[in-house]
Amino acid sequence: MRTSRIATLAATAALVGLPLAAGPAIANAQDGGELTAELSQLNDSGASGTAWAMVDGNQVEISLETEGLLDGAPHAQHIHIGGQNMCPANDQEGNGFEGALQTSDGADEYGAIAVSLTKEPGMTGAEHGLDVDNFPAEASYTYSRTIEVSEEVAQQIAAGDGVVVVHGVDHDGSGKYDGDTKSDLDPALPSEATDPAACGELNAAQMSMPHGGVETGGTSTAGIEYPTALAFGTLALGLGGLGLFAARRRATK
Numbered sequence: 253m254r255t256s257r258i259a260t261l262a263a264t265a266a267l268v269g270l271p272l273a274a275g276p277a278i279a280n281a282q283d284g285g286e287l288t289a290e291l292s293q294l295n296d297s298g299a300s301g302t303a304w305a306m307v308d309g310n311q312v313e314i315s316l317e318t319e320g321l322l323d324g325a326p327h328a329q330h331i332h333i334g335g336q337n338m339c340p341a342n343d344q345e346g347n348g349f350e351g352a353l354q355t356s357d358g359a360d361e362y363g364a365i366a367v368s369l370t371k372e373p374g375m376t377g378a379e380h381g382l383d384v385d386n387f388p389a390e391a392s393y394t395y396s397r398t399i400e401v402s403e404e405v406a407q408q409i410a411a412g413d414g415v416v417v418v419h420g421v422d423h424d425g426s427g428k429y430d431g432d433t434k435s436d437l438d439p440a441l442p443s444e445a446t447d448p449a450a451c452g453e454l455n456a457a458q459m460s461m462p463h464g465g466v467e468t469g470g471t472s473t474a475g476i477e478y479p480t481a482l483a484f485g486t487l488a489l490g491l492g493g494l495g496l497f498a499a500r501r502r503a504t505k
């Protein structure tokens with residue numbers, strides 16, 4: 253009887269400790285931590301990828317690796333912010349070709365374009381979201397750029413509100429962007445050119461950026477924040493246990 257009660261108390265205290273343990277890590281990301289995103293396919297595109305981002309003031313250093321995209325066609329790519337700051341499901345249907353998800357169909361999930369991930373010399377504002385001459389145009393590519401954004405956008409990305417979306421899907425397998433459905437972003441383009449192909453939510457890093465300051469900033473920050481989180485969790489567990497024991501003692505008296 254006594255043993256099972258103690259076991260229950262410990263389990264309850266552990267539950268109480270969990271949300272507290274997550275706190276310090278989130279606060280740390282807002283101070284300019286590292287973020288990562290695993291990109292997975294939308295529209296059954298077969299595309300995938302990984303993104304890393306580091307926010308420092310109003311500078312965002314971002315790297316992106318993709319694969320499985322249509323080769324030889326430009327892939328508009330952006331950081332979206334807004335909506336629920338998340339990705340739609342791969343099987344989510346929209347208003348496009350045979351129910352394909354068009355860019356605006358996912359706005360409730362990933363919001364609007366906040367940063368255009370163009371290559372030099374392309375501009376990076378939201379209004380340059382369809383600068384097709386300056387986007388990567390390979391099936392698999394590596395992209396890296398440090399971009400100046402507004403303070404608000406920097407804070408939103410650091411807080412985990414950014415969603416990386418790569419566009420361009422060859423729905424009919426013709427090997428190029430074509431078809432009668434027009435883009436919801438620009439009716440001069442086929443919808444295939446702008447439909448979302450892959451999406452990933454930028455969250456506090458689970459792995460390090462493959463280049464640039466990996467051994468210094470990223471690793472040491474992670475080394476500090478994790479024990480802090482553990483300490484908070486242990487403290488919460490201890491306090492939770494004490495509180496419950498005190499309540500039990502009062503109840504027995």
Ligand SMILES: [Cu+2]
Pocket residue numbers: 328329330331332365417418419
């Ligand atoms: Cu986009």
